[in-house]
Each structure stands twice: as structure tokens, then as C-alpha cells.
Amino acid sequence: MKKLHVVSLGCTKNLVDTEVMLGKLQEYALTQNPQEADLIIVNTCGFIGPAKEESLQTIFELHSVRKKDSLLVMAGCLSERYKEELQKELKEVDIFTGVGDYAKIDKLIEKKKSSFSDQVYLIRNEERLITGSNYHAYIKLSEGCNQRCSFCAIPSFKGRLQSRPLENITQEIKNLTAKGYKDFTFVSQDSSSYLRDQGIADGLVRLIEEVEKIEGVQSARILYLYPSTTSMHLIDTIAASQKFVNYFEMPIQHISDRMLKIMRRGIGSAKTKELLYAMREAPESFLRTSIIVGHPGESEEDFAQLVTFLEEFDFDRINLFAYSDEEGTSAYEFNDKIPQHIIDERLAILDTIVKEKTQKSLENDRDKTVEAYLDGTSEESDLLLSARKKIWAPEVDGEILINDSQVDKISIGELYKIHINEVVGDKLVGTLVSG
Template sequence: MKKLKLGVISLGCDKNTIDTEMFLGSLVDKFEITLNEEDADILIINTCSFIESAKQESIDTILDISKYKSKNLKVLVVTGCLSKRYGKELFEDIPEIDILLGVMNYDNILKYIEDFIKTGNRIIDNENKENTIFEANRILTTPKHYAYLKISEGCNNNCTFCIIPKIRGRHVSRSIESLVNEGKLLATQGIKELILIAQDITKYGLDLYGEKRLIQLIRELSKIDGIKWIRLHYAYPEDIDDNLIEELKINSKLCKYIDIPLQHVSDKILKKMARHTRKDKIYKLIEKLREVPDLVIRTSLIVGFPGETQEDFEMLEEFIKQKNIDNIGVFTYSQEEDTVAATFDDQIDEDIKIKRRDTIMRIQQKNSKELLEKKIGKKFEAVVDSKNDDYYIGRLNFQSPGIDGIIYIKSSHNLNIGEFVNVKIVSCMEYDFIGEVI
């Protein structure tokens, strides 16, 4: 019998990408995977609802795809954070949705699809259950030389602006053995760069082992043949200690890169956010991290948080002017229902939020150009990600895919995608380099 064609649309963060890869792995034996959504008999939309814009994108995608139900689309499955958060409303309001699953309910996805095909009865399963990490042999959707490795699920931090703990549950770590086995499997498939992600990687292992085990995990993954780079995403500032800083210095496979979600530097705002660090500790941490040669620090910031005065904003502005951070993502505060911060009376006007965001980005654009110019003439290792007509496009050790800058590489001979080469920086733009192969 001819297999039905299955397509997928994955929205939102890299953690969502991994979920998509996992449930694709659990379905690939039963269905033919198609990259053309118009050809799909079964289509899965993995949604996001972290902030209002992500929520709207997910809803628009569902409505846009639902039009295929009048053509050849037989089964429309909606999964992910939006379906966990607003499942019943979506199920009632959009009758084209055949199956709706929350983020804790992927283990039955194949059964539900088969049941719907047999009976035609719509299915909804987005109830809370004990938080676990869905694991299956992944079908990678990233380029063939790098992959994300989700080391834990959920979060215990309960920041007042964030809905994630209510969607993803409490923090749950995967075992070191499980992660090393997956790392080895990925290496046999040609993966050379592992990007470790979680809502908070610095608390890895606390629930399983009674103590934080991130460094032990990094060292075990570093032993895997074929893995050249290991990259850290979402390390909370209060848990970055001297041991992790030392590991960044001495581990040759650990990228000189760390993503720290600071969000702000005003003590008043940090307290209202229920963050566990303060301005003086942030400055001291940055100073310590700068002892790691060539380390690049990335962060995310929120402007326009309820009660943020001009004085609070100027503290953040001064922090950025000091060129403390190499790469920055700036978000205007999004008033998310069911969060504590949404109930605060002192909400900020949207036009003020946008003005503050643009101010920070203008400062950072100037900073970025100055920081990049200091690297002109220096030599680095780069990985080749793709090619256009004139250049190869790659990344340096301190550039994460999709969110940071890139390097345009000139080469007199052919390079392979996924190849690591030594390059010399010859010039730069605001965020990107131009280099040539040595």
C-alpha cells in the first residue's frame, strides 16, 4: 500500500525544532515525509506562543493551512505551546483541526493519527501529565553538520513575564548517558557541532543527581569522536560559576561563546521580574567572563517592562554603551495573560517600548561594528554552512546559527558544506565578517 505523505511546519524556538525532529522520527517508518506542504496528506503544525507575535504567527499559519482541507489534506495536526496553552479554544474555533496535542502528549501521536484515519473522530489531548522529555530517533531538519541537543525540559525559575513553566512544566533533566548516546549517534550521522539548549542549562542535573552536572556533561560530550564544537545556550547568570568559566578557558571543543539571558540591569526591574541576580553581580560576572580569551557573550533584553522608568532604562542604556555584550536580542515587553507581570498596574505604552528598543539597537549596532573591527587581521577557524554565487557563507567559533552574524568566505579552491577551514578576517560590516581561506 502506498504510504501517505506527511509534512510538518515548525514554528518558534530551537527547542520546538527538536520536538519536531523527535516526532518525525517516530512517524517516518509509517509515512513518506514531504517538504511540500501542498502535497501532504497529513500536516503537523508545531506552534509557539511565547509572546503575542509568536502566538499570532501560529494562529495565522493554522488558518492558512486549513484551506488545504478542501483539497488533498486528510489530517491536520496542531501541536506545541499554543495548543497546550489554548487547546480547547482552538479546537472549538477551528473545526479544520483534526488532532490537537500539547507539548507533553507527543508519545501517542502515531496512534492518534491512525485512529483519526480509521474513525474520522477528532482528538484533543493537551492535559498536564508528569513532565518528561519525549525521545525518539530524530529526523534532523538542520544542516547535516550541526544539531541542537536538548539537555532538559521545563523551568523552575518562574520569572513574572514568562509563561514557559505553565506550558512546559517543571525542570526535568535527561541523563548524561542518554545525551552522550544521542551525541554519538549524531556524530555518526556527520554532525560536528552540538548546540546544547534548555530553558536553563546551568541547572542541568539538579533534579536527577542532586547537584548541577553541566560541566560533567560537557566533558563527556567532548570525548565523542567527530564532534568539534560544543555551544552553550541559555546559561542563567546566577549559576555561572568559576568552574564553568574555567571550562570555557581550557576545553578546546567548547566554543568561546555563551548565551546569557540577562533581561535587564536595574535592580528594581530585576526584582519585579523575579530574577535571581542584581546589577552589581551582573557587572562582576561580565568582568570574570572577559578573562576567557576571545569569548563572545550574547544576551536577550526586555525593554518596557511594567514600571520601567526613564532612569531604569538609562541604566540599561549605560550598560550597553560600555560594550559589555557582543550580541544582543532586544524584545519589547509582551503582556502575556496568566503571567504575574500581566497583572501589574504600571504597564508601559507601546510607543515608548518601541522607542527604547530602537535606542538600544542603535547603540549596539555601533558597538558591534567597533567590536568586529578589532578582529580584522586575526585568524580563526570557520565552518562552511552554505554557498552563494560569490562567497561561501560560514560561521566562526563564536557565531551561533540563525541568531548571530556570519562570515563571507573567499576561497581559491572548492570547499564542502560542513568543512572546517582556517580563515583570516579582512573586513567587516555591522554584524558580519568577510574573510579569506588561509
């Protein structure tokens, strides 16, 4: 049986597409060792500078260790965004493909042929091989984006919004629950615009209502809400749901009215804050956001407003990004670029706040009993078990280390009650007390 080594870089939306490719290549045995692989696939990210560098470095590293006569495939966003240049310059790669041919990967490998379809691929009914969990799966809502943020190049190579039919999504979830999956995370570039391309303004509300009816769904959450397309009705619907946890990820990028206008976010500071405080008021809510530091035109006053708000408002998690100057974006043409040393200084200031907020969020769980999914043995130690709070998104929000159990028989992927005894660094430590 031939062996396949796969690396999926970037976001979880990429991971779904990688799982589609794995579903098409089930005649291959998966291997963690690229040196023994007959086929190597890298699903690349082309969002910002560091992600592009990671993608290229991964290609070079895998090429340096692969065996003779193996095939190296470069797929995904970076490959799509720079297809002409990469095909000309990257002699290490045997097959190039972008964001349109994931479901045809078996045919491309069979023919040893590169391909870039005009249409961006959006999963429909294709079987995919879920990775990393026996109980959790990501569900892609849509592809592309109708927003025109000044700093983002995604619409230039992913195109306009195209939503999956609702019945297509519900059928996929039913198929997965039949296989034992019970926890779902919904992803897209702009989840709160789901179905707007089909003239339906409350698409996410409809999705929530339909998922509520599916037997076997134990919990769910939605990632990537966009401020200008998130409504109070949506927030209330999530808060009232029996299956969707009160998880709100809404990248605000900034809080200064002036910067929000420059960034073309389509919404001002007052409305942004109104949404955030409504999310915060939902029972036991969890809020994650993203901030861009050093966007062209960001003044000291703009930055001071951002610092003040992040100190005042209790986000649970915050992603910080240094502005990345990306060709194909409107900000790329701006003249008032911020010097890198100032961006670094501002990042350092915000990083201190981010760590304080994360620590405060973790400390809120001390001495509480929380619901969490058991993931198995922790990478920290073979003597510790690892769990994830039911409300958290996988991998990004944290880990509970279990050093004691009052339950004799435990199963990976099941929901347990865990009493949190302490916070150690960025981890919760607790005792498994009941199923």
C-alpha cells in the first residue's frame, strides 16, 4: 500500500479541504514520516507574509527529505495566489493546484498534472476523512467573501461569497452523527453572511434552527462572525440555543472609528461595542477577537483608543497580527505606512494586555466544575489526561490537564464534569469528577 504524508497549513477552512483530498486518496496509507511517503501534499496558506513564508519553508523542507520517485504536490491558497510565479520558479514541486480542484486530486495525481480551475471549490456531498478527533468535526458554510477590507487579499483569489445549501450542510451533519461525531464547529471567511448571496439575511439563524433538530448533535459553535453582518437577533438565537454554546468569535481588527473606516469594516465603534456587550451578557459566554496592529494611517491617538478599550473590555482570547503589506489590497497602495519598529512597539504593549486578559479568563474557572470533552493523553506528560472545555474551539482556546480521576471507566470523546483546582501557566488543572 502506497504511503501519503499531508501537511495542512493555515486555517480550519483549509483543513476541511485537506480532509476532502484525504477522502479521495483512501488507497494510500497515511504516514507521519515524509521520508517514507510516496506522495506528499502541502495545502498552503497565502493570507499574510508569515503564513506565506511558512508554506514555502514547508515545501523546501519536505523536498529535502523526500525519497526518490515520490510526488510533491503544492495545493491551496498560496499556490492559487501566485500560480504563474511559483510554477516558473519552484522546481521542487511536481504538481501544482490551487483552490478549485480538491475533489479532483486523485485524477491530478494519476495524470501527474497541474490544474487551476476557474471556480473555487466548495464542498457539497463529497466524503472526507475527518482528522484529529473521533467526536469533533469542522463544517464549512461557504467560500469566498463579499467584504472589501483594506488589508485582506482573500477575495482576490477566493472570489465572492458562495454559500452551501442548508440541506447540504444538515445532511453532512446527519452523516457524521451516524458515525459518532457529536461536536461541530462551523467555519467560513464570513460566517454571519451565510446565505446572503441567495438573498437570505438571517441564514445563520436558519442554520441554528435546523441543527437544533438533528439528533446526535451534542454541542456546536460558529467561528468568524463579521461585525457589519452580525445582528442582535443572531446573538439572541445563539444564546437561546440548546445545542450551540455561547461562543462568539468576532474579529474587530480595531476600535477607532477613523481606523474602522480606513479598514473598510462597514461598521463604527459604537455599533461594534454594542454587539460585543450583547455577546458578553449571554450566560457564560466566551469571546475571541482579532486585532491588526500598525495598519497604514494608524495614529498614536487611534492606537491609544485601542489600548484603552482592550484594557476595559474582557475578551477571553485575542489574536494579535502585525499589519502585513499584501499586494492586491487597497492598503498596499497607501502612502502612510507605519515603520516596523513602531509596529513592534505597539505589538509589545498589546501583548501584555492580551496575556492579562487570557489569564483573567482562565482564573475565572478556578474552583469551578466545568463540562469538557476528554481528548486523551496530554502531550505535556503521559501521566496526565487532556480535555477541552465544551465551549472552547479545538486547539486554539486552551487545554485542561487532568491529574486525578474519580471515574473508573473513561472514554475518549465523551463529555465529563471536571473540577478545576488550579491554573498553571496557560493551562487549567483539574480532577475528573463525573460523566
